[in-house]
Amino acid sequence: MKTRASYWQLLPFLQPHWSLFASGGACIIGYVLMTLLLPYLAGQAALYIGQGNVSEIAYWLGLATVVFLVRSVFQYWENIWMISASLEVALSLRKQVYAHLHKLGLRYFERSQTGDLAYRLTEDIDRVGEIVHKMSQQFVSSGLQLIAIPIYMLYLNWPLTLAGLILAPLMGWLIGRFGHQMLILSRRSQTQVSNLSALLTEVFGSIRVVQAFAAQAYEVERFNREAEHNRTARYRAERLKAVQYPVVGFLEAISIMLLFFLGGWQISQGNLAPQEFVSFLTAVALLLHPIDLVTQHYNEFKQAEASVERIFELMAIAPTMQDKPNAIALPTVTGKVEFQQVSFAYTDHQSVIQDLCLRTHPGEVVALVGSSGAGKTTLMNLLLRFYEPQDGQILIDGIDIRDVKITSLRHQIGVVPQETTLFSGTIAQNIAYGQPDLDLQTIEAAAKIANAHDFISQFSQGYQTWVGERGATLSGGQRQRVAIARAVVSNPRILILDEATSALDSESEALVQEALERAMENRTVFIIAHRLSTVRRADTILFLEKGRIVESGTHPELLAKGGRYASFYAQQFEGVRRTPDT
Numbered sequence: 001m002k003t004r005a006s007y008w009q010l011l012p013f014l015q016p017h018w019s020l021f022a023s024g025g026a027c028i029i030g031y032v033l034m035t036l037l038l039p040y041l042a043g044q045a046a047l048y049i050g051q052g053n054v055s056e057i058a059y060w061l062g063l064a065t066v067v068f069l070v071r072s073v074f075q076y077w078e079n080i081w082m083i084s085a086s087l088e089v090a091l092s093l094r095k096q097v098y099a100h101l102h103k104l105g106l107r108y109f110e111r112s113q114t115g116d117l118a119y120r121l122t123e124d125i126d127r128v129g130e131i132v133h134k135m136s137q138q139f140v141s142s143g144l145q146l147i148a149i150p151i152y153m154l155y156l157n158w159p160l161t162l163a164g165l166i167l168a169p170l171m172g173w174l175i176g177r178f179g180h181q182m183l184i185l186s187r188r189s190q191t192q193v194s195n196l197s198a199l200l201t202e203v204f205g206s207i208r209v210v211q212a213f214a215a216q217a218y219e220v221e222r223f224n225r226e227a228e229h230n231r232t233a234r235y236r237a238e239r240l241k242a243v244q245y246p247v248v249g250f251l252e253a254i255s256i257m258l259l260f261f262l263g264g265w266q267i268s269q270g271n272l273a274p275q276e277f278v279s280f281l282t283a284v285a286l287l288l289h290p291i292d293l294v295t296q297h298y299n300e301f302k303q304a305e306a307s308v309e310r311i312f313e314l315m316a317i318a319p320t321m322q323d324k325p326n327a328i329a330l331p332t333v334t335g336k337v338e339f340q341q342v343s344f345a346y347t348d349h350q351s352v353i354q355d356l357c358l359r360t361h362p363g364e365v366v367a368l369v370g371s372s373g374a375g376k377t378t379l380m381n382l383l384l385r386f387y388e389p390q391d392g393q394i395l396i397d398g399i400d401i402r403d404v405k406i407t408s409l410r411h412q413i414g415v416v417p418q419e420t421t422l423f424s425g426t427i428a429q430n431i432a433y434g435q436p437d438l439d440l441q442t443i444e445a446a447a448k449i450a451n452a453h454d455f456i457s458q459f460s461q462g463y464q465t466w467v468g469e470r471g472a473t474l475s476g477g478q479r480q481r482v483a484i485a486r487a488v489v490s491n492p493r494i495l496i497l498d499e500a501t502s503a504l505d506s507e508s509e510a511l512v513q514e515a516l517e518r519a520m521e522n523r524t525v526f527i528i529a530h531r532l533s534t535v536r537r538a539d540t541i542l543f544l545e546k547g548r549i550v551e552s553g554t555h556p557e558l559l560a561k562g563g564r565y566a567s568f569y570a571q572q573f574e575g576v577r578r579t580p581d582t
């Protein structure tokens with residue numbers, strides 16, 4: 001979804017900091033007033049230079065020094081106020097965009113690239129902060145000077161001023177045209193950088209796979225292509241600037257030469273005193289810097305507009321999954337789960353869950369079995385309310401999960417995902433993930449359930465041991481046990497286990513299995529089951545096919561029935577089926 005945002009959307013972010021902007025604005029006015037005094041002082045000094053009056057020259061130059069000093073003080077303070085204001089704006093923008101992203105459902109993240117989001121939250125927002133600073137300080141200051149100085153020049157000598165300004169409309173038009181082109185090129189260039197950032201995040205996030213497949217050369221090639229696109233986009237923007245500055249500079253030079261010619265002519269006719277001409281030329285000289293700044297900042301203004309668009313594009317995405325206005329906090333449940341005629345599709349065309357009914361008792365262990373793509377994970381995604389069914393309802397202890405606050409629902413469901421995700425932080429922080437107030441006793445109790453306490457205690461820093469990004473410093477089995485501890489730390493009544501398919505060595509496997517069994521005690525458990533032992537011990541096995549439960553019962557019941565489950569079981573677990581305990 002593309003919406004073109006404009007700078008107006010920044011206003012709500014500027015308003016809270018109006019006092020900083022106002023203070024900066026007052027300093028800018030002081031600075032411009034001081035600047036306006038300079039041509040007059042220069043003219044006076046020139047008059048006495050002509051007369052050779054040293055004490056008057058010293059007096060007027062002394063006064064000019066004081067004016068320069070006061071002007072510098074104003075400049076310092078306008079900078080301080082405006083930079084503070086713009087940093088505040090960038091900070092609140094960053095906080096709000098980040099919080100907004102966390103309100104978006106999984107659907108949004110499935111379609112976005114992590115690197116692109118990271119780029120918008122970092123580089124794009126920095127660019128907007130910078131432009132707020134430049135616009136509020138230098139652009140406003142330059143703009144005021146571009147208005148005030150010509151007025152003063154008109155007062156000094158209006159025919160000369162009009163002659164000098166004759167090319168101003170052309171310059172203004174050119175600056176506007178260049179700015180518009182710059183916006184178009186910046187959109188492309190920023191998208192390119194974002195793509196680059198997305199690629200890097202993806203590749204370094206999966207560096208093990210890249211190396212395992214010896215795909216480094218392929219990745220380097222892919223990166224080089226993106227980097228070259230990026231270079232081209234940047235080059236086009238820079239080439240535009242390279243054209244713009246000499247063109248505007250040339251027009252400036254022509255205006256100045258015209259002024260010299262007309263000024264010299266007026267002096268020769270006796271219509272202009274030389275010191276007036278010095279005042280006039282000083283005013284012209286004072287104009288050159290603001291013209292350069294406006295040209296340059298207008299470009300940056302247009303470049304940053306692309307960033308504003310990219311940021312507000314995110315803010316415009318409506319959260320798909322929100323609490324109802326009258327949503328209640330889910331009271332502590334016993335763990336009775338019901339699916340009533342639930343149907344769900346990720347996309348319009350393909351139904352994934354069809355008219356599904358199921359009912360579990362508190363404390364029941366339910367194994368979800370079925371071939372790949374049957375809808376097992378989807379069923380659990382619906383229970384966690386990552387998605388909402390198009391038809392039917394899901395109840396926990398008789399309460400429709402759409403009527404409760406999502407956070408309260410998820411707090412009562414523990415999840416052990418198939419792939420363990422740990423965050424950089426300590427082991428304690430990983431177990432108490434999202435609940436920084438949990439005490440160490442609770443964390444330790446969860447680690448004991450998860451068979452993790454012993455190995456954690458062996459580390460010299462125990463629970464405060466730092467876990468590298470994605471838990472890189474722990475073994476696979478250790479990571480899984482930390483994940484189990486995390487799932488049970490808030491003592492949820494419902495537990496979802498997505499069994500890992502990759503095998504651990506037998507000792508590690510036994511520890512993980514033991515941990516899982518303890519974690520399952522006294523909870524309603526849904527297991528996306530891949531192991532024979534799990535399936536056999538489940539109170540109920542639900543056999544799914546194309547989003548429907550086609551068979552349910554205990555392992556012996558379903559085997560005796562000789563239906564879909566029995567043949568799936570025969571195929572899937574053939575190797576272990578003939579072992580003595582089956």
Ligand SMILES: Nc1ncnc2c1ncn2[C@@H]1O[C@H](COP(=O)(O)OP(=O)(O)OP(=O)(O)O)[C@@H](O)[C@H]1O
Nearest residue numbers: 110346347352370371372373374375376377378379
């Ligand atoms: N985020 C998604 N967007 C679109 N379609 C999806 C999404 N997730 C899953 N699907 C589709 O929904 C169907 C069911 O997928 P699901 O992950 O629930 O199956 P599963 O039984 O858990 O399979 P597996 O055992 O392989 O994990 C599949 O056809 C899959 O392609």
